[in-house]
Amino acid sequence: xxxxKKITRAEQKALRPIQILDAAFxxxxxxxxxxxxxxxxxxxxxxxxxxxxxYFETKEKLFEAMINHFSVPFQxxxxxxxxxxxxxxxxxLSILGLLYEQIAEDRTTRELTRLVIAEGHRFPDxxxxxxxxxxxxxxxxxxxxxxxGVASGEFRxxxxxxxxxxxxxxxxxxxxxxxxDDRRVPTPNKEAFLQAYFDLLLNGLLAKSH
Amino acid sequence: xxxxKKITRAEQKALRPIQILDAAFxxxxxxxxxxxxxxxxxxxxxxxxxxxxxYFETKEKLFEAMINHFSVPFQxxxxxxxxxxxxxxxxxLSILGLLYEQIAEDRTTRELTRLVIAEGHRFPDxxxxxxxxxxxxxxxxxxxxxxxGVASGEFRxxxxxxxxxxxxxxxxxxxxxxxxDDRRVPTPNKEAFLQAYFDLLLNGLLAKSH
Amino acid sequence: xxxxKKITRAEQKALRPIQILDAAFxxxxxxxxxxxxxxxxxxxxxxxxxxxxxYFETKEKLFEAMINHFSVPFQxxxxxxxxxxxxxxxxxLSILGLLYEQIAEDRTTRELTRLVIAEGHRFPDxxxxxxxxxxxxxxxxxxxxxxxGVASGEFRxxxxxxxxxxxxxxxxxxxxxxxxDDRRVPTPNKEAFLQAYFDLLLNGLLAKSH
Amino acid sequence: xxxxKKITRAEQKALRPIQILDAAFxxxxxxxxxxxxxxxxxxxxxxxxxxxxxYFETKEKLFEAMINHFSVPFQxxxxxxxxxxxxxxxxxLSILGLLYEQIAEDRTTRELTRLVIAEGHRFPDxxxxxxxxxxxxxxxxxxxxxxxGVASGEFRxxxxxxxxxxxxxxxxxxxxxxxxDDRRVPTPNKEAFLQAYFDLLLNGLLAKSH
DNA sequence: TATGAATGAGGATTCATTCAT
DNA sequence: AATGAATGAATCCTCATTCAT
Numbered sequence: 001x002x003x004x005k006k007i008t009r010a011e012q013k014a015l016r017p018i019q020i021l022d023a024a025f026x027x028x029x030x031x032x033x034x035x036x037x038x039x040x041x042x043x044x045x046x047x048x049x050x051x052x053x054x055y056f057e058t059k060e061k062l063f064e065a066m067i068n069h070f071s072v073p074f075q076x077x078x079x080x081x082x083x084x085x086x087x088x089x090x091x092x093l094s095i096l097g098l099l100y101e102q103i104a105e106d107r108t109t110r111e112l113t114r115l116v117i118a119e120g121h122r123f124p125d126x127x128x129x130x131x132x133x134x135x136x137x138x139x140x141x142x143x144x145x146x147x148x149g150v151a152s153g154e155f156r157x158x159x160x161x162x163x164x165x166x167x168x169x170x171x172x173x174x175x176x177x178x179x180x181d182d183r184r185v186p187t188p189n190k191e192a193f194l195q196a197y198f199d200l201l202l203n204g205l206l207a208k209s210h
Numbered sequence: 211x212x213x214x215k216k217i218t219r220a221e222q223k224a225l226r227p228i229q230i231l232d233a234a235f236x237x238x239x240x241x242x243x244x245x246x247x248x249x250x251x252x253x254x255x256x257x258x259x260x261x262x263x264x265y266f267e268t269k270e271k272l273f274e275a276m277i278n279h280f281s282v283p284f285q286x287x288x289x290x291x292x293x294x295x296x297x298x299x300x301x302x303l304s305i306l307g308l309l310y311e312q313i314a315e316d317r318t319t320r321e322l323t324r325l326v327i328a329e330g331h332r333f334p335d336x337x338x339x340x341x342x343x344x345x346x347x348x349x350x351x352x353x354x355x356x357x358x359g360v361a362s363g364e365f366r367x368x369x370x371x372x373x374x375x376x377x378x379x380x381x382x383x384x385x386x387x388x389x390x391d392d393r394r395v396p397t398p399n400k401e402a403f404l405q406a407y408f409d410l411l412l413n414g415l416l417a418k419s420h
Numbered sequence: 421x422x423x424x425k426k427i428t429r430a431e432q433k434a435l436r437p438i439q440i441l442d443a444a445f446x447x448x449x450x451x452x453x454x455x456x457x458x459x460x461x462x463x464x465x466x467x468x469x470x471x472x473x474x475y476f477e478t479k480e481k482l483f484e485a486m487i488n489h490f491s492v493p494f495q496x497x498x499x500x501x502x503x504x505x506x507x508x509x510x511x512x513l514s515i516l517g518l519l520y521e522q523i524a525e526d527r528t529t530r531e532l533t534r535l536v537i538a539e540g541h542r543f544p545d546x547x548x549x550x551x552x553x554x555x556x557x558x559x560x561x562x563x564x565x566x567x568x569g570v571a572s573g574e575f576r577x578x579x580x581x582x583x584x585x586x587x588x589x590x591x592x593x594x595x596x597x598x599x600x601d602d603r604r605v606p607t608p609n610k611e612a613f614l615q616a617y618f619d620l621l622l623n624g625l626l627a628k629s630h
Numbered sequence: 631x632x633x634x635k636k637i638t639r640a641e642q643k644a645l646r647p648i649q650i651l652d653a654a655f656x657x658x659x660x661x662x663x664x665x666x667x668x669x670x671x672x673x674x675x676x677x678x679x680x681x682x683x684x685y686f687e688t689k690e691k692l693f694e695a696m697i698n699h700f701s702v703p704f705q706x707x708x709x710x711x712x713x714x715x716x717x718x719x720x721x722x723l724s725i726l727g728l729l730y731e732q733i734a735e736d737r738t739t740r741e742l743t744r745l746v747i748a749e750g751h752r753f754p755d756x757x758x759x760x761x762x763x764x765x766x767x768x769x770x771x772x773x774x775x776x777x778x779g780v781a782s783g784e785f786r787x788x789x790x791x792x793x794x795x796x797x798x799x800x801x802x803x804x805x806x807x808x809x810x811d812d813r814r815v816p817t818p819n820k821e822a823f824l825q826a827y828f829d830l831l832l833n834g835l836l837a838k839s840h
Numbered sequence: 841t842a843t844g845a846a847t848g849a850g851g852a853t854t855c856a857t858t859c860a861t
Numbered sequence: 862a863a864t865g866a867a868t869g870a871a872t873c874c875t876c877a878t879t880c881a882t
Contacts, residue, residue: 013866031244031332032242032243032244032329033245034241034242034244034245035243035244035245035332037851038851038852038853039851039852047867047868048867048868048869049851049868049869050866050867050868050869051866051867051868053853053854054866057853059851114327116389117324117328117388117389118242118324118327118328119242120388120389120391121240121241121391122241122245127390130389131389131390135390146415153417154417155415155416155417156413156416158406158409158410159402159406161402161403162415164379165379165406165410166410166415167382168381168382169374169375169378171378171381171385172374172378172381172382173378175327175381175385176345176374176381178327178330179330179340179341180337180341180345181330181331181337192371193371196368196371197375199368200372200375200411201410201415202414202415202416203416204410204411204413204414205356205365205366205368205411205412206364206365206366206413207363207366223841226841247875247877248876248877248878249876257843258842258843258844259843259876259877259878260842260843260844260879260880261843264842268877269876269878432845433844436845450751451664451752452662452663452664452665452748452749453662453665454661454664455662455663455665455752457871457872457873458872458873458874459872459873467846468846468847469848469872469874470847470874470875471845471847473873473875474845474846477874478874479874534747534748536809537744537748537805537809538662538744538747538748538749540808540809541661541811542661542665547809547810550809551809551810555806555810566835574836574837575835575836575837576833576837578826578835579826581822581823582826582830584799584802585799585802585826585827585830586830586835587802588798588801588802589794589798591798591801591802591805591806592794592797592798592801593794595747595805598750599746599750599760599761600761600765601750601751601757612789613791616788616792617795619788620792620795620831620834621830621835622834622835622836623786623834623836624831624832624833625776625785625788625796625832626784626785626833627786643862646862667854667856668855668856669856677863677864678863678865679855679856679857679864679865680857680858680862680863680864680865681862681864683857683858684862684863685862688856688857689857842882843880843881843882844880844881845879845880845882846881847876847877847878847879848876848877848878849876849877849878850874850875851874851876852875853871853872853873853874854870854871854872855868855869855870855872856868856869856870856871857867857868857869857870858868859867859868860864860865860867861863861864861865
């Protein structure tokens with residue numbers, strides 16, 4: 001509390017938009033775009049409606065800014081995947097593990113996914129950017145790794161369209177958690193899930209003798 | 211057309227609520243619950259706002275009725291899966307194929323999924339019912355089939371948590387089509403998709419020599 | 421009062437927009453476009469804000485509709501001037517007399533003039549229409565009559581640009597009454613004013629011997 | 631330009647309110663009192679809203695100060711008319727010429743007239759002062775000159791109420807330029823206008839033989 | 841059953857004004 | 862003197878809902 005007193009006017013100003021974006025995230029997640037009241041966002045920050053409009057022209061602009069703001073960590077993930085080394089298998093599993101942490105486990109990205117699904121119609125640009133910056137690069141990455149693994153003999157010959165299927169369990173976990181919100185679905189055990197996921201992914205269902 | 215002329219007043223009366231539910235589906239899908247105007251639903255039917263309120267007490271009740279109305283075909287699917295015969299593999303793939311048709315290919319179910327994800331917070335009962343009637347039975351079915359296949363030697367020993375992973379590609383396809391709405395993602399080729407999906411599911415990624 | 425009871429729903433509906441336009445006139449005159457509150461217009465009619473929006477999409481559209489509505493009598497005046505007969509002098513003086521009644525004496529047209537002057541910037545279309553339908557035809561009419569009078573020997577040879585000068589006392593009276601609003605300027609005596617106006621117009625200031 | 635560099639802080643301080651009044655004039659003319667935003671005035675000066683409030687307590691006070699500020703040149707005109715010499719005719723025409731220049735040709739006075747017409751209701755004191763300081767003295771001056779001309783035999787016997795009619799073309803030109811704002815009405819030719827105006831004023835419309 | 845005029849609470853947005861820096 | 866963040870009352874407009882016909 002004493003520390004808070006030290007916040008200068010300048011620091012406060014730099015902080016304000018972040019506070020508003022954080023509050024906007026919570027409210028938009030809770031009520032959707034149309035259902036959210038700007039006043040509730042303001043209340044959450046502890047300011048008045050007018051203050052929100054000092055920083056963001058309209059509710060739409062605020063929504064877009066909020067999406068952009070919270071997309072940053074996801075973008076950083078894509079950078080990390082560049083630095084991986086090891087066999088194609090190792091790198092593929094590493095990437096899938098990171099994706100799981102980022103998409104399925106991280107509440108922010110999970111809820112961002114909800115907003116993308118729910119509000120996409122109203123914000124087509126958002127969808128396009130989401131596709132170009134997230135979906136496309138990830139699919140391309142997985143595609144490339146599979147091809148590399150096939151070339152090196154680690155993987156058997158398979159169609160490139162597999163990529164979506166390969167990552168599917170991650171998005172599915174995300175969506176099921178979004179729908180059942182820790183109420184009907186227990187918080188999944190990461191280790192057990194990844195182990196089962198990777199086991200099935202690598203070996204398939206069939207009995208070896210089959 | 212001639213047949214339509216014969217619609218009596220009584221039939222017309224019975225038709226009205228269906229027409230309203232159809233229109234409500236389109237509008238709620240397009241704009242979400244909060245963003246939809248009752249008047250737009252009425253316009254779509256060609257009646258006035260008041261008429262909607264003759265049949266449905268409130269916008270919320272209309273939304274719920276609409277969800278229930280369009281959930282029926284999905285419920286029928288569960289019945290069909292009971293009648294399958296053949297090996298565990300055959301029945302599993304049959305079920306996955308049917309699920310794909312029902313969830314990923316059928317626009318109605320797909321959009322219903324969007325609404326469940328988007329509006330779940332506001333309609334917890336809807337979510338609970340959705341879980342009890344759809345998710346739970348399907349997971350149970352897949353679980354049972356896998357156990358059966360393991361028992362019969364068709365499948366290798368695997369954890370039960372696999373079920374979600376096994377059906378994941380179907381929900382993932384659904385969600386991606388919801389997000390990119392036939393704009394960025396080409397309408398997928400069913401045969402190619404299922405073949406790749408089943409191939410990976412049964413055999414995994416690894417080269418046989420591995 | 422008893423008569424009012426007889427107003428049917430249909431009659432009421434036909435009446436409502438007129439009532440709103442009347443109320444809008446008073447409020448826009450009193451406060452200008454920006455200064456008028458839609459709620460004050462509604463209050464004047466005895467309905468709620470929402471009702472105004474049942475009939476007029478926006479405050480701007482209401483303003484424009486109001487201007488059009490109250491411009492009708494003025495347009496009718498233009499028709500009347502067509503039916504005049506007599507010498508050029510007689511017809512010119514008749515027209516000027518009618519214009520005086522319509523523009524300077526009639527409160528509605530007078531206040532319409534205030535709005536045209538005050539709000540012209542915001543409603544350029546209104547100004548253009550005002551010019552094409554009122555100013556242009558009147559100037560043309562006076563021009564034609566002067567030329568006719570010159571041809572018949574009633575008037576001396578004068579430039580056509582006189583028309584504005586000829587009608588000037590009417591607009592000036594209007595504007596002065598607008599500015600001083602029956603407070604500082606006594607309600608003018610029509611007979612005396614027209615007599616002086618026409619005397620000066622026909623004979624000029626100079627002593628005859630001059 | 632070099633001179634401007636020399637502006638001291640003290641001079642700058644003295645300049646600020648003038649700059650604000652100038653900016654206020656443009657904005658109030660453009661949007662009216664209610665439609666003008668204090669921030670737009672500040673932007674025009676290149677300062678922030680707060681600065682405007684350093685010099686003027688409220689938007690209303692600023693409006694009134696602006697009107698007073700721009701009324702000064704008009705007041706000076708009244709002084710000039712005192713120094714005229716020559717026949718009554720000469721002096722009358724000189725005054726009318728000066729009035730034309732000041733009211734009809736000078737944009738500032740013209741737009742001041744717009745504001746008086748548009749905002750008079752809201753600022754009755756302004757109207758009263760305008761009447762006492764401008765209209766009254768001018769009418770009195772013209773009255774006096776006409777009486778003098780009648781006495782000297784230059785003018786024929788006419789009622790005093792003529793004064794308004796005599797100056798009418800000037801106010802009319804002003805108002806028409808306000809309404810049609812150099813768009814529909816060509817910038818008038820001063821010489822031609824005054825010649826026609828004075829010709830009609832002195833001689834009237836009638837053919838001499840009449 | 842159907843209408844649609846009317847409501848009125850609610851929500852987005854604006855803007856004059858204040859005040860700590 | 863100047864700033865500009867913050868306020869909050871005001872105002873436009875929307876829309877779910879009602880109800881007399």
